[in-house]
Amino acid sequence: MDFLRYGRSPWGETIAQHVSWNLFWASLFAGILFFLAHAAYMLFSAHRKRAAAETDALEASRRDLPAKIERHNLSARLFHWVMAASMFVLLFTAFLPVVGVKFAWVQWHWIAGLVLTASIVFHIIHATFFLDFWSIWVGPKDIPEFKAEMLREFGHDVPGPKPGKYPLGNRLYHLAIVVTGLAVTTTGLFMLKAVRTPMFVRDPYFISENWRGFTYVTHGLAGVGLVGLVIAHVYFAVRPEKWWITKSMILGWITRRQYLEHHEPSRWRVGAAAPSTGGAPKTAGQA
Amino acid sequence: MAVIRDVIPVFELYQPTTIDDAVRLLDQHGADALVLAGGLDSMDWLKDRLKKPRVVVDLGQIKELKGIREANGGIEIGAMTPLTEVVKHPIVREKYSLLMQAAELVASPQIRNQGTIGGNVSQDTRCWYYRGGWSCYRAGGNICYADTPTAINREHAIFDADRCVAVNPSDTAPALVALDAQMVIRGPRGERVVNAEDYWIGPGIDITRMNVLQPNELLTAIRIPATMAGAQFYFEKVRDRQVWDFPLVNVASAIKPNGGNIGEARLVVNAVSATPKRLRSVEAFIAGKPRNEETANAAGQMAVQGAQVLRHNGYKVPLVRNLVKRAIRGSEGGSWTS
Numbered sequence: 001m002d003f004l005r006y007g008r009s010p011w012g013e014t015i016a017q018h019v020s021w022n023l024f025w026a027s028l029f030a031g032i033l034f035f036l037a038h039a040a041y042m043l044f045s046a047h048r049k050r051a052a053a054e055t056d057a058l059e060a061s062r063r064d065l066p067a068k069i070e071r072h073n074l075s076a077r078l079f080h081w082v083m084a085a086s087m088f089v090l091l092f093t094a095f096l097p098v099v100g101v102k103f104a105w106v107q108w109h110w111i112a113g114l115v116l117t118a119s120i121v122f123h124i125i126h127a128t129f130f131l132d133f134w135s136i137w138v139g140p141k142d143i144p145e146f147k148a149e150m151l152r153e154f155g156h157d158v159p160g161p162k163p164g165k166y167p168l169g170n171r172l173y174h175l176a177i178v179v180t181g182l183a184v185t186t187t188g189l190f191m192l193k194a195v196r197t198p199m200f201v202r203d204p205y206f207i208s209e210n211w212r213g214f215t216y217v218t219h220g221l222a223g224v225g226l227v228g229l230v231i232a233h234v235y236f237a238v239r240p241e242k243w244w245i246t247k248s249m250i251l252g253w254i255t256r257r258q259y260l261e262h263h264e265p266s267r268w269r270v271g272a273a274a275p276s277t278g279g280a281p282k283t284a285g286q287a
Numbered sequence: 288m289a290v291i292r293d294v295i296p297v298f299e300l301y302q303p304t305t306i307d308d309a310v311r312l313l314d315q316h317g318a319d320a321l322v323l324a325g326g327l328d329s330m331d332w333l334k335d336r337l338k339k340p341r342v343v344v345d346l347g348q349i350k351e352l353k354g355i356r357e358a359n360g361g362i363e364i365g366a367m368t369p370l371t372e373v374v375k376h377p378i379v380r381e382k383y384s385l386l387m388q389a390a391e392l393v394a395s396p397q398i399r400n401q402g403t404i405g406g407n408v409s410q411d412t413r414c415w416y417y418r419g420g421w422s423c424y425r426a427g428g429n430i431c432y433a434d435t436p437t438a439i440n441r442e443h444a445i446f447d448a449d450r451c452v453a454v455n456p457s458d459t460a461p462a463l464v465a466l467d468a469q470m471v472i473r474g475p476r477g478e479r480v481v482n483a484e485d486y487w488i489g490p491g492i493d494i495t496r497m498n499v500l501q502p503n504e505l506l507t508a509i510r511i512p513a514t515m516a517g518a519q520f521y522f523e524k525v526r527d528r529q530v531w532d533f534p535l536v537n538v539a540s541a542i543k544p545n546g547g548n549i550g551e552a553r554l555v556v557n558a559v560s561a562t563p564k565r566l567r568s569v570e571a572f573i574a575g576k577p578r579n580e581e582t583a584n585a586a587g588q589m590a591v592q593g594a595q596v597l598r599h600n601g602y603k604v605p606l607v608r609n610l611v612k613r614a615i616r617g618s619e620g621g622s623w624t625s
Contacts, residue, residue: 007422104491204435216429
């Protein structure tokens, strides 16, 4: 199986030009295989959740918490859905022609790419200055949580830490999306410079032949990677036990019980216990 | 970059005698196969060693692909019919003289004897960066060398460029669109018929192909209905060398008069984009108007709206404007026929 396609520069050098579309099929297959394997696993999984009695007790002791806890404010939700829409447009415009559905896709693709880029810039600013920036990242501090989650998956009742605002899987997924998303948008902007748009005079010599090849290959690798990642994301979004998270991305809030059942209050403080950022007092769910 | 070696690459040659056999072979070998009609386009690729097909399917032995027949009030031209035969055919000359004029202006007599109408409409673009073996968009790469600030792009597109600026070089294509022709295509799943206007595809849809033919499909015939038979026709081709050359721009029009005014009209220009460009807005504008200088001038202006020129092909804008004007008004160089 070829991974890359090569061409020759005007000077006779062999240069990488694109990823092979075999990688698209591989990513599509991997994404579908993952959700089938995970769905099969979940049917027989011994995954342990917090016991209902324990959650009842927690809820009784935390009547001070609001009944609805804000998980995603309006700006965050708008960003998410704009990004999701642009991502779907990008994937469909990129890969439908590959599977044989031919249409004039380039204009739709770069417009959606600009929307995605703008939404990412907005998100970086919003997350850096108005949200708890570090709550989404993974690091050594998460190793105990990872161990506890693994043990729960194998049927052990583990008292260890529950997630903070974002489950570990969320944070790992975010990391993958950051890498692929930044790769695909950065390279996309370089590629845009060579396309006719109403915004600026195109310049195909903006980058050298070798760098152009590198840009296209990186864009392609990130693009095919996103196929598998988006399949996995949509799969988890519609899974019954994850639906409360998806719902919170639509409505913005989760219930007090969901908060206590799925999160570690010490790692995601809400209400009066919420830490302040930037001098402004934090209201519930602004972590 | 291309070096003519005159020694074509090794391939397996198949010479089927029926359309079914040819389609079966194409289906079997897919993109590894090259279809050989008159060979005038294909042999260039082979001699330059820019295409190295594993299999060549020569259509020369398939009798059912040749000849011109009357059908449903119009005519059906086999895809392997030589251009000379098209030019000389009495029905073509009598009812569809637009096609006769266009075919007669293709290249030279020798080439018209060998070249087929199917090959003429399905030929690849002449962009020399592409045909020179450069790894451009059309060749599967990621740049158009003809659309760069230093490119030699005198013959390239002024309309509908989408990354690639190559143009369709066919003379018969615009005439067929003006005549409302249909292309009969045979594939492993049977026959399909597409309007000539939809036969060619631009780079926005598929940057590596000039027409809708899949690797396992064959253009078998071209049907010209009676719709525009006997209309007033105009064809003019502008080229660098009057002896024989590809068009810089050509124009084909078919107009049915309505009283003293223009009735139904079909106007097509070619060599200005990757597909023959039907000027629908011009057609709508001139319908019902008198055929005079004023109408022709306005139509010419309208025809070039939206043109985007490259460094060396700006001359195509006044050329299209004037050709469209002449196609409506008539000229000394080219004349109306019916």
